[in-house]
Amino acid sequence: MSHSLVLRAFCALLLSSLPSLSATASRDERPNVLLIVVDDLGYNDVGFQGGRDIPTPHLDRLAASGVRCTSGYVSYPVCSPSRAGFITGRYQQRFGHEFNPRWNPASQIDGLPLTEKTIADVLRGAGYATAAIGKWHLGAHPQFHPNRRGFDEFYGFLGGGHRFLPGSHVDVEVGAGKKMETHADAEHASPMLRNGTEEPEPPELTTKLGEEAAASIARHASRSKPWFLYLSFNAPHTPLQARADMLKKFAHIADERRRTYAAMMATVDEAVGRTLGALDATGQRSRTLVFFFSDNGGPMTKRNANASNNGVLRGQKGDVFEGGIRVPFLVSWPDRLPAGRTYDAPVISLDVLPTALAAAGAKRDPELPPLDGVNLIPFLTGENKTVPHERLYWRMDYGAAFAVREGKWKWFRTYENLAQLYDLDADPGEKTDLATRHPDVATRLATAAADWNRGLAAPVWVNNPFGGFINLPGPSAKPAAP
Numbered sequence: 001m002s003h004s005l006v007l008r009a010f011c012a013l014l015l016s017s018l019p020s021l022s023a024t025a026s027r028d029e030r031p032n033v034l035l036i037v038v039d040d041l042g043y044n045d046v047g048f049q050g051g052r053d054i055p056t057p058h059l060d061r062l063a064a065s066g067v068r069c070t071s072g073y074v075s076y077p078v079c080s081p082s083r084a085g086f087i088t089g090r091y092q093q094r095f096g097h098e099f100n101p102r103w104n105p106a107s108q109i110d111g112l113p114l115t116e117k118t119i120a121d122v123l124r125g126a127g128y129a130t131a132a133i134g135k136w137h138l139g140a141h142p143q144f145h146p147n148r149r150g151f152d153e154f155y156g157f158l159g160g161g162h163r164f165l166p167g168s169h170v171d172v173e174v175g176a177g178k179k180m181e182t183h184a185d186a187e188h189a190s191p192m193l194r195n196g197t198e199e200p201e202p203p204e205l206t207t208k209l210g211e212e213a214a215a216s217i218a219r220h221a222s223r224s225k226p227w228f229l230y231l232s233f234n235a236p237h238t239p240l241q242a243r244a245d246m247l248k249k250f251a252h253i254a255d256e257r258r259r260t261y262a263a264m265m266a267t268v269d270e271a272v273g274r275t276l277g278a279l280d281a282t283g284q285r286s287r288t289l290v291f292f293f294s295d296n297g298g299p300m301t302k303r304n305a306n307a308s309n310n311g312v313l314r315g316q317k318g319d320v321f322e323g324g325i326r327v328p329f330l331v332s333w334p335d336r337l338p339a340g341r342t343y344d345a346p347v348i349s350l351d352v353l354p355t356a357l358a359a360a361g362a363k364r365d366p367e368l369p370p371l372d373g374v375n376l377i378p379f380l381t382g383e384n385k386t387v388p389h390e391r392l393y394w395r396m397d398y399g400a401a402f403a404v405r406e407g408k409w410k411w412f413r414t415y416e417n418l419a420q421l422y423d424l425d426a427d428p429g430e431k432t433d434l435a436t437r438h439p440d441v442a443t444r445l446a447t448a449a450a451d452w453n454r455g456l457a458a459p460v461w462v463n464n465p466f467g468g469f470i471n472l473p474g475p476s477a478k479p480a481a482p
Contacts, residue, residue, distance in 0.1 A: 028127070028223060028224075028225055028226050029287075030128075030226045030359070030360050030361060031226065031287050031288060031289045031333065031335065031336075031359050031360065032220075032226050032227050032228070032229075032284060032287060032288040032289065033123065033128075033226075033227075033228045033229070033288070033289050033291075033356045033359070033360070034228075034229050034231065034275070034279075034288055034289070034290045034291070035086075035119075035228075035229070035230045035231065035290075035291045035352060035356075036231045036233075036272060036275070036290065036291065036292045037083070037086075037230075037231070037232050037233065037292075037293060037294070037295055038233045038235065038236070038268055038292075038293075038294050038295070039079065039135060039232075039233055039234045039235060039236065039237040039294070039295055040079075040236060040237040040238075040294065040295070040296065040297075040298055040299055040304075040306055040308060040317060041236060041265070041294035041297075041298060041308065041327065041328060042297070042298030042300070042308030042309040042310050042311070043297060043298065043309075043310040043311050043313050043323065043326065043327065043328060044309045044310060044311030044312075045236075045261075045265055045298065045308055045309055046059050046060070046265075046269075046328055047059065047060040048060045048063035048064075048068060048328070048330075049311070049328050050311070051309070053253065053258075053262060054250075054262045054265050054266060055266065055269070056265065056266070056269040057269065057273070058269050058270070058272045058273030058276060059269050059272055059292065059330075061273075061276070062272065062276060062290065062292060062330055062332055063330050063332075064339060064340050065332045065334060065339050065340075066290070066330055066331050066332025066333065066334075066337050066338075066339060066341075067330070067331045067332070067337055067338065067341045067342070067343050067380045068329070068330055068341070068342050068343070069329040069330070069331065069342075069343050069347045070342055070343065070344050071326065071344055071345065071346040071347065071424075072293055072326065072327055072328070072329020072346075072347055072348075072349075073325050073326055073327065073329075073346060073347070073348045073349065073392060073405070074086070074293065074294070074295060074296055074325055074327055074348065074349045075091055075092060075325075075348060075349060075350055075394070076092060076098075076296070076325075076394070076396070077296045077297060077317055077318050077319055077320060077324030077325050077394075077396065078099075078100055078296055078317065078318060079100060079137055079160055079237075079295050079296065080097070080099075080100040080101055080137045080138060080160060081093075081097055081098055081099065081100070082295045082296050082349065083137055083138060083232075083295060084097040084112050084116075084138060085349060085350055086119075086349035086350060086352050086353070087112070087118045087119055087120075087138070087230075087353070088112075088116045088117065088118060088119070088353065089119065089350050089351075089352070089353030089354055089371040089372065089373045090116070090350065090369065090371060090372050090373075091350065091372050091393065091456070093395050093456040093457060093459075094369070094372075094455065094456055094457060095113050095115060095116055095457060096113065096457045096458060096459050096460035097112060097113065097459075097460065098395070098397070098398055098459040099397075099459055099461060099462055099463035100137070100160060100463050101137070101138075101139055101140075101160075101461065101463075102461070102463070103140060103159050103160070103186065103187035103190075104140065104141075105140040105141055105142075105158070106141065107139075107140070107141055108141050108143060109460055109461055110139060110140070110141075110460075110461055111138055111139015111140070111141060111143070111144035112138040112139055112144060112149065113460065114143065117150075117364070117365070117368060118149050118150045119150070119228070119230075119352065119353045119356060119357075120132070120146075120149060120150025120151045120228060120230070121149065121150035122150075122353070122357060122362055122364055123150070123228045123356065123357075123360060123362060124150050124151075124152065124228075125362070126357075126360055126361075126362035126363075127225055127226075128225060128226050128227055128228045128360065128362075129152055129153075129220055129225050129226070129227040129228070130150055130151045130152050130153070130227070130228045130229075130230075131151060131152060131153040131154070131155075131216050131227070131228070131229050131230070132146045132151040132153070132154045132155075132156065132229075132230040132232065133154075133155050133156055133209055133212045133213050133216065133229065133230070133231050133232065134155075134156040134157075134209045134230075134231060134232035134233055134234065135156060135157065135159075135160070135161075135162070135232045135233065135234040136154075136156060136157065136158045136159070136232070137158075137159060137160040139158070140158040140159060140190075144158075145158070145196070147195055147196065151230070153195065153216070154193065154194070154195055155192075155193070155194050155195075155199075155209075155212045156192070156193065156209070156232065157190050157191070157192055157193065157234075158190065158193070159187040159188070159190050160187065161185075161187060161188050161234055161237055161238070161239075162187075162188050162189075162190065162192075162205060162234055163188045163189060163201075163205070163239055163241065164204055164205045164206060164234075164235065164239070164241040164242070164264070165203075165204060165205075165241045166200075166201035166202070166203070167201075168239070168241060170185045170188035170189070170239045188239065204242075204243045204267070205234070205235075206233060206234075206235045206264065206267045206268055206271050207243070207267060207270070207271060209231065209233060209271055210270065210271025210272065210273075210274040210275055211271075211274065213229060213231045213271070213274070213275040213278070214274045214275055214277065214278035215278075216229055217229065217275065217278040217279055217282060217284065218278055218281075218282055221282035221283070221284060223284075226360070228356070231275060233268055233271070235264045235265070235267065235268050236261050236264040236265050236268065236306055236308065237304070237306060238304045238305075238306050240257055240260040240261060240264065240306060240307070241260070241264070242260050242263035242264045242267060243263065243267060246263035246264075246266055246267050247259065247260065247263045249263065249266065250262040250263050250266070255307065257306070257307035258307040260307075261306055261307040261308065272292075276290075285334060286334040286335045287334075287335050288333070289331075289332075289333040289336075289355070289356065289359050290330070290331070290332040290333065291330065291331055291352050291355075292328070292329070292330040292332075293327050293328060293329040293330070293349060294327040294328060295327075296317045296318075296324060296325065296327065297310055297313070297315070297316055297317050297319075297322075297323045297324045297325065297326065297327060298310050298316055298317060298323070299316050299317035299318065300316045300323075301316065302316060302317060302318055304317075310323040312428055312429045313326060313428065313429060313430075314429050314430040314431070315430075318396075319396075319401075320394045320396050320401045320402070320403040320412050321412075321430055322410070322424070322428060322429075322430060325394060325403070329347065329349075331355075331376060331380060333359070333377075336359075336377065336381065337377070337380055337381060338380075338381065338382075341380070343379070343380055345379065345387040345388060345389075346387070346388070346389055346392055346405055347376060347379075347388055347389070348373065348389065348392055349373075350371070350372045350373030351373040351374055351375070351376045351388065352373065353371060353373055354371050354373045354374055354375045355373070355374075355375050355376045355377060357375075358375035358377060359377065374388045374389065376388060387407070390406065391404055391405065391406045391445075391448055392404070392405045393448075393449065393452045394412075395453060395456065395479070398458070398459050398462065398479045398480070399453070399479030399480030399481065399482075400415050400480060401413060401414055401415050402449045402453070402482040403449075404445045404446075404448055404449050404452075405424070406444075406445060406448070408423050408424055408425040408426075409421065409422070409423065409424070409441055409445065410422045410423075410424050410430065411435075411441070411442055411445035411446060411449070413446070413449075413482055417480075419435055419442060419446060420433045420435055421433060421434045421435040421438060421441060421442045421445070422434060446482055449482035450481060450482045453479065453481070453482055456479075458479070
């Protein structure tokens with residue numbers, strides 16, 4: 001028998017043994033948890049949201065296998081604070097993580113405060129194997145490293161962005177007005193890490209992240225213990241770079257930026273397909289709870305614009321308008337959740353941690369501060385006919401803007417200090433301000449925002465929007481009131 005035939009026979013024998021391994025008395029019946037997050041995705045840029053120019057068959061299949069949350073939100077319209085929220089299950093303003101941290105591996109300030117416990121901390125404490133793959137953006141100092149925040153394994157990069165093609169040059173602008181200067185960005189060329197060891201950059205980053213996720217899933221197929229995998233893409237965030245073969249598929253798109261964005265998003269879909277394929281091949285799909293969403297809305301015209309499309313939603317990344325905080329949001333668990341369902345009540349990324357904990361039968365230390373998210377499972381199955389949240393809240397840039405959603409109502413105070421009120425059921429594009437027609441609703445939600453704000457902390461650091469970073473004087477600093 002040839003070497004190739006022997007290898008095929010061995011692989012077939014190994015795969016055929018997986019069901020019997022999983023059926024042994026030692027099998028842990030708790031579900032796996034897979035959290036897939038993409039970066040700066042436009043609301044209308046996937047097929048299951050109605051997008052047509054970028055085919056996303058694997059994400060569409062994921063949507064068909066579970067529940068699409070039509071009012072799915074993140075807790076902040078910018079990358080790092082959003083991630084700090086869902087990885088802790090708490091509004092990130094409660095612990096001062098309100099701005100993107102600067103890229104400074106020497107800083108012991110710029111990162112997820114060490115007082116906070118992550119979803120990986122809790123699940124690992126409950127006996128789960130834990131892994132993070134891709135973008136971290138929760139601090140570059142060694143004390144913030146994923147291996148020190150609950151993750152057994154890490155492959156990826158510590159910053160907020162990274163080039164997709166090795167050796168490519170990425171520029172950033174620093175300064176303000178006429179003093180703007182362009183510099184090569186060390187963050188985007190930072191080392192790829194496997195745990196604490198540097199590795200060469202892959203031929204194309206998004207493809208590699210999908211390969212790493214599939215490999216991680218295969219390694220844990222024996223079910224000696226359940227696993228939690230955080231798959232964190234930095235696509236389709238800038239820089240706009242894509243594989244040549246993917247660019248050819250979208251040659252018909254005239255706009256070069258949109259063409260590259262489409263190629264990047266198609267590569268994300270391919271990587272998600274590879275990840276889900278590993279679940280199928282190893283017999284783990286039905287018992288894996290999967291979440292998918294973007295960390296914030298698409299930046300259509302602002303700095304780092306990526307040619308995304310937020311559809312009917314007003315605003316974009318960096319706004320408390322719907323285009324900044326409302327994102328494509330999926331939850332799939334074939335063993336427990338209905339397939340092909342939509343759920344319209346507001347949910348938020350803060351719900352990931354308590355949902356995963358409830359599914360795993362895990363408990364947090366009761367001495368820890370309470371979570372802001374809730375377990376979504378009984379709402380998504382229809383067992384609980386009420387809504388998950390009475391209200392959802394946002395505070396942007398330490399009080400420069402606030403927002404509250406209560407049922408169909410969305411109230412916010414803009415950067416210009418103008419309070420507005422919208423009926424999102426009738427007006428998802430936030431075009432018609434109803435504050436003067438419903439002053440009682442506007443007053444009620446403004447009061448709720450002020451009450452919520454009193455329980456928040458001052459930011460640990462402040463990100464100057466012109467590219468510099470300054471520290472606040474301390475907890476005594478006061479935000480603008482709602």
